[in-house]
Amino acid sequence: MATARFEPGRNCWRVEHADRAAFLIDGDAYFKAFVAAAQKARRSILIVGWDFHSRTRLLCGTPPQDCELELGAFLNSLVKRNRQLQIHILIWDYPVIFGVEREWAPIYGLGWKPRRRIHFRYDNTHPVGGSHHQKIVVIDDAVAFNGGIDLTSRRWDTCAHAANDELRVAQGTPYPPFHDLMMAVEGKAASALGDLVRDRWLRATGETILPATVRRSRWPARRVREQGASGESLWPESVDADVRDVQVAISRTQPPNGGDGGIREIEALFIDMIAAARRSIYVENQYFTADAIGNALAQRLLEEDGPEVIVVVRRLSHGWLEELAMESRRAILVRKLRAADRFDRLRVFYPHIEGLQEGTCIDVHAKLLIVDDDFVRIGSANVANRSMGTDTECDLTICSSDPRHGNRPDVSVAARKLRSSLLAEHLGTTPQEVQAAVECNGSLRGAIAQLQSANRSLHELTELPEVSETVLGIASVADPERPVQVADLTRIF
Numbered sequence: 480m481a482t483a484r485f486e487p488g489r490n491c492w493r494v495e496h497a498d499r500a501a502f503l504i505d506g507d508a509y510f511k512a513f514v515a516a517a518q519k520a521r522r523s524i525l526i527v528g529w530d531f532h533s534r535t536r537l538l539c540g541t542p543p544q545d546c547e548l549e550l551g552a553f554l555n556s557l558v559k560r561n562r563q564l565q566i567h568i569l570i571w572d573y574p575v576i577f578g579v580e581r582e583w584a585p586i587y588g589l590g591w592k593p594r595r596r597i598h599f600r601y602d603n604t605h606p607v608g609g610s611h612h613q614k615i616v617v618i619d620d621a622v623a624f625n626g627g628i629d630l631t632s633r634r635w636d637t638c639a640h641a642a643n644d645e646l647r648v649a650q651g652t653p654y655p656p657f658h659d660l661m662m663a664v665e666g667k668a669a670s671a672l673g674d675l676v677r678d679r680w681l682r683a684t685g686e687t688i689l690p691a692t693v694r695r696s697r698w699p700a701r702r703v704r705e706q707g708a709s710g711e712s713l714w715p716e717s718v719d720a721d722v723r724d725v726q727v728a729i730s731r732t733q734p735p736n737g738g739d740g741g742i743r744e745i746e747a748l749f750i751d752m753i754a755a756a757r758r759s760i761y762v763e764n765q766y767f768t769a770d771a772i773g774n775a776l777a778q779r780l781l782e783e784d785g786p787e788v789i790v791v792v793r794r795l796s797h798g799w800l801e802e803l804a805m806e807s808r809r810a811i812l813v814r815k816l817r818a819a820d821r822f823d824r825l826r827v828f829y830p831h832i833e834g835l836q837e838g839t840c841i842d843v844h845a846k847l848l849i850v851d852d853d854f855v856r857i858g859s860a861n862v863a864n865r866s867m868g869t870d871t872e873c874d875l876t877i878c879s880s881d882p883r884h885g886n887r888p889d890v891s892v893a894a895r896k897l898r899s900s901l902l903a904e905h906l907g908t909t910p911q912e913v914q915a916a917v918e919c920n921g922s923l924r925g926a927i928a929q930l931q932s933a934n935r936s937l938h939e940l941t942e943l944p945e946v947s948e949t950v951l952g953i954a955s956v957a958d959p960e961r962p963v964q965v966a967d968l969t970r971i972f
Contacts, residue, residue: 483748483755483854485878490748491728492675498666499720500727500877502857502897504904506635509628509661510537514548515715516622516663517557523691524557524566525617525676527602529610529859530631531570532582533591539635539646550630551591558596565596567688569680571611572603602683605871606734606962612870613679613859614661615672620691622713623669625875626661626857627765627846633657638904640841642834655839656832658904660763660847662857662875665714668727675729675873721893725877732860732872734962741961745860745874746867749848750775752876756786756850759923761898763791763845766863767827768808768958777819786851787824788816789923791905792940793843794829804957805863807950810943826924828937830905846874849898852891853879864960902927907935 485494503509514537517524533551558564582590593599602611616630617623628634632649640656641647647654664672670692677688714720733742746769753760753775760776767790779785792809796802813827830841848856858874860866879890899910902923906913908930916926927937 483751483878485726485728485748485876489744490751491730491744491876492742493671494726494728495668495671496666497664497668497722497725497727497877499664499714499723500668500725501663501718501721502855502893503624503626503661503663503718504897504900505638505640505658505660506628507539507637509624509626509659510635512661512663512715512718513616513624513630514538514553515717516618516624516713517553517616519711519713520557520564520618521561521691522563522565522619523617523673523688524554524564524619525615525673525680525688526566526568526630527611527676527679528570528614528629528631529612530573530629531568532631534582534650535630535632536635536649551593554597555594558594562596565598565688566593567598567600567676567680568593569600569602569611569676569683571605572601573610600680600684602679604683604736606736606869608959609734609865609869609962610871611679612866613675613873615676615873617669617673617676618713620670620673622663622665622715623672624661624663625672625859625873627659627844627859628661634659634844640830640832640904642832642836655835656841657844658763658830658841659844660857663715663718664727664875665712668729668875671729672873675731679871721897722877722887722890725887725890726881728876728878730858730874730876732866732868732870734869734871741868743868745858745872746771748856748874748876749862749867752848752850752854752856753779755853758786758851759849760786760788761847761849761901761923762789762862763843763847763901764862765793765844765846766805766809766861766866766958767792768805768812768863769861769867770812770864770960771867772862773812773815777816780816780819780825781821783822785822785824787922787924788826789927790825790827791843791845791901791937792827792829794831794840794938794940794942795838801957803950804953806944807946808864808958811946813940813943824924826927827940828905828927829940831936831938832907833934847901849894852894855890855894855897864958868960869962898923902930902937905935905937906930907932 535550730744735741856876860872899913
């Protein structure tokens with residue numbers, strides 16, 4: 480049974496009820512769910528993200544014309560069809576160094592032209608060295624999505640992650656396989672995420688967005704009936720709930736601003752969950768560099784009867800800065816954990832599939848933590864220093880121990896099913912075979928060793944670069960635990 484507890488104000492912001500929650504694995508599942516829910520929107524769609532691209536293809540596959548549905552045109556069609564619908568989009572006002580693949584801003588009259596009632600803004604309130612990294616969509620305060628996938632290009636893929644998928648193309652250019660997750664929630668948890676987005680919009684723009692429920696209450700009764708606002712669920716029919724009637728903890732990172740010390744709920748809950756683990760800690764993450772999280776994992780590995788730790792990362796980085804900084808810090812952390820691993824319980828893997836183009840890999844972009852069969856956590860936060868204190872982040876966590884209902888076996892089943900599904904995806908097998916192998920071997924690492932194959936597998940990460948003091952200095956700026964001072968940038972560059 481889980482021993483960690485959700486504590487609003489320390490390791491989470493709020494704990495809210497979700498009528499339903501679902502785990503969406505990879506972009507194909509998320510984009511389909513987003514389209515289905517957005518088509519039901521009556522009053523409001525709120526979107527915040529690290530990036531946004533109007534040419535993002537939302538549906539790919541059968542029939543072929545589905546690939547023609549692009550994000551910008553889709554949103555324009557929604558407001559054209561429903562005159563009561565307001566769409567607010569807020570993304571990070573990024574520096575030029577991150578702008579190579581970004582779309583020209585609609586506010587400059589270039590590229591996509593949003594219709595009236597689509598409000599597009601950039602958020603430039605981040606500190607030096609920080610970014611706005613949340614990826615949240617809220618529809619009518621009734622259904623929300625949160626996780627690692629922005630509504631932007633180069634995110635769509637299926638769980639097959641085929642080496643040469645002809646549909647995995649962005650603006651005519653193929654891109655490597657992409658792996659990520661989102662969590663969908665319905666009910667008060669979705670409304671709370673709406674509050675979070677509206678607060679961020681106010682901070683960034685000085686403008687107030689009324690909650691969808693408030694706007695609806697001001698409508699004449701006739702209009703409410705016309706818009707179908709009679710309690711009809713906005714939950715996408717194609718999505719099966721993994722759990723129902725569950726408490727969801729919403730945790731944030733927010734950098735210091737003015738006189739406040741910032742918010743580090745995400746870091747606190749990471750440490751609490753690691754401390755609560757009895758059998759296994761399963762991590763999937765784009766980065767693996769956070770000092771505080773590394774220290775917590777190392778402490779558990781030193782224990783004779785501690786949990787096994789399975790980490791899945793991507794093999795390669797994007798660009799010289801990321802390769803120089805993030806791979807270097809990852810190498811330091813992995814070496815530290817291997818030194819602490821006295822009882823051989825640590826494995827650090829990357830997913831491999833035959834046929835990938837040289838110099839590419841399956842892009843593990845996920846931000847997932849599963850502890851035992853007790854906790855499932857999906858969000859925007861990387862296991863990186865910057866996600867603990869410099870960037871804005873949002874994670875959602877559910878737990879098998881519910882203060883109202885006691886132990887929740889259904890949540891344990893859902894956690895186990897999700898982990899088995901992810902390992903099956905990486906190993907080219909089925910969730911049932913993964914679970915059978917876990918039971919046979921008594922461990923995740925034993926099951927992974929048993930199920931390895933030549934075509935699709937999890938390879939241990941062995942490529943760990945040597946790190947010089949100069950590289951460490953650059954890495955401290957690229958992955959800062961706290962906002963960077965201008966003097967530090969001058970000193971390094």
